[in-house]
Amino acid sequence: MATRPRTLGEWLSWAERQYARHQLALGQVATSAHDEALYLLLRTLDLPLDSKPAVLRKKTTAEENTRLAEVFRRRIEEHVPAAYLTREAWLGEHRFYVDERVIIPRSYFLEIIPQLAELFGCRAGSLTPPRSTRRQKGGISDPALQGIRLPTVKRAVDVCTGSGCLAILLAHQFPAAKVDAIELSTDALAVAKFNVATHRLATRVKLHHSDVFDAVPRVKYDVILSNPPYVPTRELRDLPAEFRNEPTMALDGGRDGLDIIRKLLRQSRERLQPHGVVVLEVGGLRAAMDRAFPELDLHWMHTMDGEDCVCLVQAHRLQAWRG
Ligand SMILES: C[S@@+](CC[C@H](N)C(=O)[O-])C[C@H]1O[C@@H](n2cnc3c(N)ncnc32)[C@H](O)[C@@H]1O
Numbered sequence: 001m002a003t004r005p006r007t008l009g010e011w012l013s014w015a016e017r018q019y020a021r022h023q024l025a026l027g028q029v030a031t032s033a034h035d036e037a038l039y040l041l042l043r044t045l046d047l048p049l050d051s052k053p054a055v056l057r058k059k060t061t062a063e064e065n066t067r068l069a070e071v072f073r074r075r076i077e078e079h080v081p082a083a084y085l086t087r088e089a090w091l092g093e094h095r096f097y098v099d100e101r102v103i104i105p106r107s108y109f110l111e112i113i114p115q116l117a118e119l120f121g122c123r124a125g126s127l128t129p130p131r132s133t134r135r136q137k138g139g140i141s142d143p144a145l146q147g148i149r150l151p152t153v154k155r156a157v158d159v160c161t162g163s164g165c166l167a168i169l170l171a172h173q174f175p176a177a178k179v180d181a182i183e184l185s186t187d188a189l190a191v192a193k194f195n196v197a198t199h200r201l202a203t204r205v206k207l208h209h210s211d212v213f214d215a216v217p218r219v220k221y222d223v224i225l226s227n228p229p230y231v232p233t234r235e236l237r238d239l240p241a242e243f244r245n246e247p248t249m250a251l252d253g254g255r256d257g258l259d260i261i262r263k264l265l266r267q268s269r270e271r272l273q274p275h276g277v278v279v280l281e282v283g284g285l286r287a288a289m290d291r292a293f294p295e296l297d298l299h300w301m302h303t304m305d306g307e308d309c310v311c312l313v314q315a316h317r318l319q320a321w322r323g
Helices: 008-021 033-044 053-057 062-077 082-086 109-119 165-173 186-198 233-238 259-268 286-292 315-320
Strands: 088-091 094-097 155-159 178-183 205-209 221-226 272-281 299-301 310-314
Touching (some): 008 062, 033 062, 062 082, 109 165, 109 221, 165 186, 165 221, 186 205, 221 259, 310 315
Parallel strands (some): 155 178, 221 272
Antiparallel strands (some): 272 310, 299 310
């Protein structure tokens, strides 16, 4: 560093230049270098995330400069994801502990779970979707789902729970529901256990060490939800370093990306209430999913950025399916 920044604003400008110069990958914590660098600055110095812009005029002490230099060195030179440096990730207003044992939560389910609540006719939970996602195409106003009104959610499951984040969102959204959370990695399960305890949900969210449903007691669910690994194996090596720093097991979906999804859909046939739904986040695999499972009549749910990479399958479609 030629001349060391002396204020937070100078640190921010310097960091933004470094992000561009070193082509750091974004998308795990924020989608712009400005937002991610500002987040790292504030968190590293224990300043509130909603600090006013005037905070940028704050002069940094020698000790703070040393801390910031080390954090940005690891982010820039080692491509360590920002969330692993701060040991936290946010979905909406919900904070989760994360470290290298789990993928960093960044799921569309923050938008989708409130839509499920509308489908199930319950609004009691505490997950408020961004205002702009309400009443859009998708959810209950979607013609394909209109007229469907399902009973209250009593049992839900998050398959491939990682940090436990989606099981926890489900439990917050459906306060009367029992929630199971399934995970094959014992490392990830330890993180999920910590997060469930921190959210004071240990009596309602039960963790299971299992390969999909293999070791889970046979109960029937109203909602089966999953953000499974879905990256085709050959594409893993082309991911930016930041994403390769996440557990391979959280990303690797096998030859065509559909290995876990196929198993999950097959096993869901016996795990779903007659009125139940399976909801899956599948990244860029929409076309592959439609090709692989035409009989399931997958319904693609709308998301704010138009990616529409979450699909819903109804129980009767699964029952009729011969896959
Ligand atoms: C894409 S991550 C999703 C984690 C979390 N649900 C989220 O949205 O942040 C997929 C998770 O599935 C787990 N996993 C991989 N194979 C599995 C399997 N066969 N059965 C259960 N979990 C599995 C991985 O360890 C990883 O934690």
